[in-house]
Amino acid sequence: xxxxxxxxxxxxxxxxxxxxxxxxxxxxxxxxxxxxxxxxxxxxxxxxxxxxxxxxxxxxxxxxxxxxxxxxxxxxxxxxxxxxxxxxxxxxxxxxxxxxxxxxxxxxxxxxxxxxxxxxxxxxxxxxxxxxxxxxxxxxxxxxxxxxxxxxxxxxxxxxxxxxxxxxxxxxxxxxxxxxxxxxxxxxxxxxxxxxxxxxxxxxxxxxxxxxxxxxxxxxxxxxxxxxxxxxxxxxxxxxxxxxxxxxxxxxxxxxxxxxxxxxxxxxxxxxxxxxxxxxxxxxxxxxxxxxxxxxxxxxxxxxxxxxxxxxxxxxxxxxxxxxxxxxxxxxxxxxxxxxxxxxxxxxxxxxxx
Amino acid sequence: xxxxxxxxxxxxxxxxxxxxxxxxxxxxxxxxxxxxxxxxxxxxxxxxxxxxxxxxxxxxxxxxxxxxxxxxxxxxxxxxxxxxxxxxxxxxxxxxxxxxxxxxxxxxxxxxxxxxxxxxxxxxxxxxxxxxxxxxxxxxxxxxxxxxxxxxxxxxxxxxxxxxxxxxxxxxxxxxxxxxxxxxxxxxxxxxxxxxxxxxxxxxxxxxxxxxxxxxxxxxxxxxxxxxxxxxxxxxxxxxxxxxxxxxxxxxxxxxxxxxxxxxxxxxxxxxxxxxxxxxxxxxxxxxxxxxxxxxxxxxxxxxxxxxxxxxxxxxxxxxxxxxxxxxxxxxxxxxxxxxxxxxxxxxxxxxxx
Numbered sequence: 001x002x003x004x005x006x007x008x009x010x011x012x013x014x015x016x017x018x019x020x021x022x023x024x025x026x027x028x029x030x031x032x033x034x035x036x037x038x039x040x041x042x043x044x045x046x047x048x049x050x051x052x053x054x055x056x057x058x059x060x061x062x063x064x065x066x067x068x069x070x071x072x073x074x075x076x077x078x079x080x081x082x083x084x085x086x087x088x089x090x091x092x093x094x095x096x097x098x099x100x101x102x103x104x105x106x107x108x109x110x111x112x113x114x115x116x117x118x119x120x121x122x123x124x125x126x127x128x129x130x131x132x133x134x135x136x137x138x139x140x141x142x143x144x145x146x147x148x149x150x151x152x153x154x155x156x157x158x159x160x161x162x163x164x165x166x167x168x169x170x171x172x173x174x175x176x177x178x179x180x181x182x183x184x185x186x187x188x189x190x191x192x193x194x195x196x197x198x199x200x201x202x203x204x205x206x207x208x209x210x211x212x213x214x215x216x217x218x219x220x221x222x223x224x225x226x227x228x229x230x231x232x233x234x235x236x237x238x239x240x241x242x243x244x245x246x247x248x249x250x251x252x253x254x255x256x257x258x259x260x261x262x263x264x265x266x267x268x269x270x271x272x273x274x275x276x277x278x279x280x281x282x283x284x285x286x287x288x289x290x291x292x293x294x295x296x297x298x299x300x301x302x303x304x305x306x307x308x309x310x311x312x313x314x315x316x317x318x319x320x321x322x323x324x325x326x327x328x329x330x331x332x333x334x335x336x337x338x339x340x341x342x343x344x345x346x347x348x349x350x351x352x353x354x
Numbered sequence: 355x356x357x358x359x360x361x362x363x364x365x366x367x368x369x370x371x372x373x374x375x376x377x378x379x380x381x382x383x384x385x386x387x388x389x390x391x392x393x394x395x396x397x398x399x400x401x402x403x404x405x406x407x408x409x410x411x412x413x414x415x416x417x418x419x420x421x422x423x424x425x426x427x428x429x430x431x432x433x434x435x436x437x438x439x440x441x442x443x444x445x446x447x448x449x450x451x452x453x454x455x456x457x458x459x460x461x462x463x464x465x466x467x468x469x470x471x472x473x474x475x476x477x478x479x480x481x482x483x484x485x486x487x488x489x490x491x492x493x494x495x496x497x498x499x500x501x502x503x504x505x506x507x508x509x510x511x512x513x514x515x516x517x518x519x520x521x522x523x524x525x526x527x528x529x530x531x532x533x534x535x536x537x538x539x540x541x542x543x544x545x546x547x548x549x550x551x552x553x554x555x556x557x558x559x560x561x562x563x564x565x566x567x568x569x570x571x572x573x574x575x576x577x578x579x580x581x582x583x584x585x586x587x588x589x590x591x592x593x594x595x596x597x598x599x600x601x602x603x604x605x606x607x608x609x610x611x612x613x614x615x616x617x618x619x620x621x622x623x624x625x626x627x628x629x630x631x632x633x634x635x636x637x638x639x640x641x642x643x644x645x646x647x648x649x650x651x652x653x654x655x656x657x658x659x660x661x662x663x664x665x666x667x668x669x670x671x672x673x674x675x676x677x678x679x680x681x682x683x684x685x686x687x688x689x690x691x692x693x694x695x696x697x698x699x700x701x702x703x704x705x706x707x708x
Binding site: 050053054056058061075076077079085086088091092094095098102107108109110111112114119121122123124125126128129131144240244269270272273276295296298299300301303 | 404407408410412415429430431433439440442445446448449452456461462463464465466468473475476477478479480482483485498508594598623624626627630649650652653654655657
């Protein structure tokens with residue numbers, strides 16, 4: 001029961017007073033290096049710093065916190081704020097961010113807003129308290145601002161980078177795709193296969209991605225010589241559930257569009273499920289297109305035609321920009337990565353006989 | 355361009371010196387309450403504390419960090435460590451944790467290990483540095499230990515709770531399902547439908563969930579009077595990709611099992627994709643069962659028969675246990691939540707003629 005004794009009682013591990021010498025010995029460095037790693041970490045190699053930090057964790061050494069705080073506020077940790085972690089779209093983005101940060105000697109922690117402003121206050125306070133060195137924002141606004149950009153942003157004294165959801169007017173590096181061009185391209189693709197009645201399942205109202213993709217849908221219709229019909233716009237919020245609901249909306253209609261452009265893959269997968277349950281076939285009866293190219297898109301039945309976002313590269317680009325800021329180097333203000341139209345099995349040419 | 359000026363240059367928001375009076379005014383409390391919220395937060399209501407923290411973020415007020423650190427080490431933040439964030443299994447677990455923590459006045463941040471021990475060191479150091487008040491571990495071992503429990507755990511001086519992946523021998527609250535009983539139940543369900551040749555797609559070697567589910571598979575075979583055939587065990591690691599590979603393994607066989615029990619839904623979805631591509635029908639040619647009941651299970655085509663895990667409740671139970679520890683209250687050491695067999699369309703009775 002040595003192990004249980006060591007891990008302590010009631011989940012609280014027991015702490016004996018470890019000394020700086022214990023840390024130095026375990027990390028195979030001098031005590032001076034341990035002090036430097038805590039006080040002026042930029043003067044120690046990333047490799048030695050990692051060994052010291054690991055030895056600190058192993059020994060349970062607690063440096064004099066007041067002394068340490070006065071000397072250095074560096075945490076070597078970056079906060080990534082997501083609008084909704086449940087969307088699988090984010091997993092590869094996070095991987096791209098994490099691997100780039102890790103290489104530069106930083107860890108990543110994730111905060112999930114799940115749409116709730118009170119939760120944002122929690123992360124804003126944590127950030128303002130200096131518990132991270134920088135933050136990457138994927139939720140489309142600065143701390144303290146509304147989605148529409150109203151209100152003065154919180155004065156957070158650390159570097160920030162915006163990713164995916166652009167923040168109009170914010171003077172920070174912003175990394176994104178061209179959502180408008182991508183949505184236009186998908187709409188033109190559907191039109192090029194003979195579809196004249198193309199429905200659009202939207203993202204959440206007021207969301208910048210939704211705004212851009214909707215403009216792209218209209219661009220695409222116009223380029224194909226099709227007129228815009230508001231009755232073909234079905235509200236969604238990027239979730240599977242809203243795709244299921246959009247499918248019910250379609251099934252209930254007397255006259256149905258021949259193609260549906262869902263602005264997320266999750267919605268497309270939920271929508272197809274509802275169509276199948278109603279006895280409709282994809283793509284024979286109705287073509288369905290997605291957006292994002294999440295892992296499930298390729299293995300859906302039928303496999304989903306969609307817009308591929310370079311998710312890992314988006315994450316890497318955001319982390320690269322943030323690391324540059326953290327190290328005092330210049331970085332471009334706006335980076336746009338390319339998307340691809342991925343043609344699979346869920347979209348077919350409209351047969352003139354049907 | 356007022357907004358751009360406020361948000362600062364090169365992503366670094368400008369910080370003017372805000373005073374404690376600014377914070378008090380915005381939070382509509384006295385300056386004494388602001389001081390107390392920082393120095394002895396347990397003496398201030400959660401509601402007032404939240405308002406003060408939000409006002410601190412809004413004004414950019416920086417309390418004397420040394421003074422604050424000396425007086426209180428509370429961060430009101432909890433770290434959740436995941437083995438692999440890309441698995442959609444975790445999204446609802448995180449929601450359950452987050453909502454329970456939030457109610458108790460704590461925020462949640464997430465660390466993703468992605469299978470890499472070096473990343474664990476980062477989180478262990480961050481935790482040891484007192485940047486969170488407690489941690490929930492979903493990766494099956496204590497900081498500093500191997501998966502098998504070898505090595506002395508790091509002496510982390512904060513409350514810990516284990517969730518989903520039990521940590522044998524660790525004297526901390528552990529919340530889980532009965533993986534062995536659930537796997538046995540699914541195996542017996544398949545056998546009850548006439549299947550005599552039931553393949554098993556495993557989780558990662560050495561993983562405690564895999565260990566338990568494999569024992570359950572063997573229990574189920576035995577209960578049904580079927581003998582165990584090692585040739586029917588196909589290696590996997592819970593990911594879609596490993597399900598695709600397991601499907602290729604099956605397709606290549608001269609004689610195929612009539613049912614496949616995949617120990618994660620992601621593997622089942624990937625495996626079905628490969629079977630479809632090879633011209634096989636589910637469940638007509640082969641029955642496929644999953645484990646977890648992620649969101650995609652219900653909308654897969656065909657909808658997946660699986661084991662439902664009460665993910666939100668698991669998260670809530672773990673957070674409730676941690677909050678009890680943080681507040682010095684007792685909490686049970688072991689909590690097991692019930693699972694359910696969910697029967698959908700991917701499993702069929704074996705037709706004696708086929």
